[in-house]
Amino acid sequence: MIEEIMQYDTVIIGSGPAGYTAAIYAARANLNPVVFTGMEPGGQLTTTTDVDNFPGYPDGITGPDMMADLQKQAERFGTKVIYEYITEANLATEVGQIHKLKTSSGKEIHAKTVIISTGATAKYLGLDDEKKYAGSGVSACATCDGFFYKGKDVAVIGGGDTAAEEATYLSKLCKKVYLLIRRDEMRASKAMQEKVFKTQNIEVMFNHELIGLEGDMVVQKANIINNKTNEKSSLELDGVFIAIGHTPNTDLFKTQLNMDEMGYLVTEDKSTKTNLPGVFAAGDVQDSVYRQAITAAGTGCMAALDAEKYILQNFS
Numbered sequence: 001m002i003e004e005i006m007q008y009d010t011v012i013i014g015s016g017p018a019g020y021t022a023a024i025y026a027a028r029a030n031l032n033p034v035v036f037t038g039m040e041p042g043g044q045l046t047t048t049t050d051v052d053n054f055p056g057y058p059d060g061i062t063g064p065d066m067m068a069d070l071q072k073q074a075e076r077f078g079t080k081v082i083y084e085y086i087t088e089a090n091l092a093t094e095v096g097q098i099h100k101l102k103t104s105s106g107k108e109i110h111a112k113t114v115i116i117s118t119g120a121t122a123k124y125l126g127l128d129d130e131k132k133y134a135g136s137g138v139s140a141c142a143t144c145d146g147f148f149y150k151g152k153d154v155a156v157i158g159g160g161d162t163a164a165e166e167a168t169y170l171s172k173l174c175k176k177v178y179l180l181i182r183r184d185e186m187r188a189s190k191a192m193q194e195k196v197f198k199t200q201n202i203e204v205m206f207n208h209e210l211i212g213l214e215g216d217m218v219v220q221k222a223n224i225i226n227n228k229t230n231e232k233s234s235l236e237l238d239g240v241f242i243a244i245g246h247t248p249n250t251d252l253f254k255t256q257l258n259m260d261e262m263g264y265l266v267t268e269d270k271s272t273k274t275n276l277p278g279v280f281a282a283g284d285v286q287d288s289v290y291r292q293a294i295t296a297a298g299t300g301c302m303a304a305l306d307a308e309k310y311i312l313q314n315f316s
Contacts, residue, residue: 007110008034009315010307011101013086014117014249016043017293018283020070020079021300022115022307027077029308031113034080036103038249041083042067043119044284045293052147054293066293089114091256095277096314112315113278113307116257116265117300118249120284120291124242125157129213133240137219140242141291142166146173149239155180155222157210158243164192166243171199178235180208182227213240248285257281264288272303278314280306 010026012019015037026033040046045063052060061069075081088102091114101109122140124130130138139145142156146169154174156167159181167179179196184206186193196202205224211232212223222235248264250257258266258275265281267273272280282303283296 005108005110006034008032009111009311010034010113010115010304011036011099011109011111012115012117013101014038014043014119014283014285015041015071015081016045016067016117016119016283016296017070018119018285018296018300018303019043019115019117020067020074021297022117022282022304023074023079023300024070024077025301025304026115026307027074027079029304031304031308031311032078032080033074033304034082034109035074036086037081037083038085038118042071044122050148051144051293053144086252089252089256091253091276091279093276097277099278112311113280115272115300115303115307116250116253116274116279116281116285117283117296117303118252118285119296120246120248120264120288122242122246123244125210125244127210127212130242133213133215133219136217137213137215137239138242139239140246142169142241142243143292145239145241146170149174151175152238153236154178154239154241155210155235155237156241156243158245159183159185160187160243160245161189161192162245163243164188164196166241167202168192168195168199170241171202175201176237177202178222178237179204180210180224181206182209183207184228210240246284246288246291248288250285260288262288272299272306278307278310 009031010033012035023033084103090100099111150173153176155178170177207228214221225232265286280303282299
């Protein structure tokens, strides 16, 4: 018996703020969207304990609760949510053609439009303590979580532009910022380096690496090592920000969609259109700059509107 091919107007790959916002708008436009959640339903926010900077939550909300709300809102308008991930993508290259996808359970999916919102994954050092204290002193986003460390001591790990930017941002909130760099020089631009060195409450520690964290429920101490002298020491602090970069989740599309040198999907100016017709990208998968829930949601809205227009023009 040949398995029935599932056909949709709009398939949304990924279930973070971008994916669910796209689903809300697509469902309200009668595009009958389906969301494939991926291996991390809810995206990066499901690992965030408190969200205080998303409009509409005056008392704040936990990341998992916010994602549950977004899912309920999308389902309220008829979005179908499937807890699987896409393993194959045969994206059409001509206007009006159908995109063909395959799920982790082997189902074949046909779609008039595809919205890619697979996000980006923060790079970590690989320490067990990073997982142990995730959301309790370990973060990969200073602009997301820096407010919680106002007046406290923190460390930033990394030597590139991202680390320099995070350290500079945190220096305006925190009492002291340690910048741990495993090399004997910074990779950040000269302009960013100057900002760091001119900021009095940033202490740059070259040739130092994080080797462990300690604390009762939350981070209270960072254990470090000088990789030149092998001397071990510790810093009394309240939080650690890992700033060694992000990896966009775009491997599935590498041979079909245009990407920048870091692997982020490239979209046309002021739109979410990719280089293939009927394929749109939203959220962190195409944003290496802002990486916020609210900006991801905004591009999710844009992607749904772009998809609606594409369908009206080519399938009416």
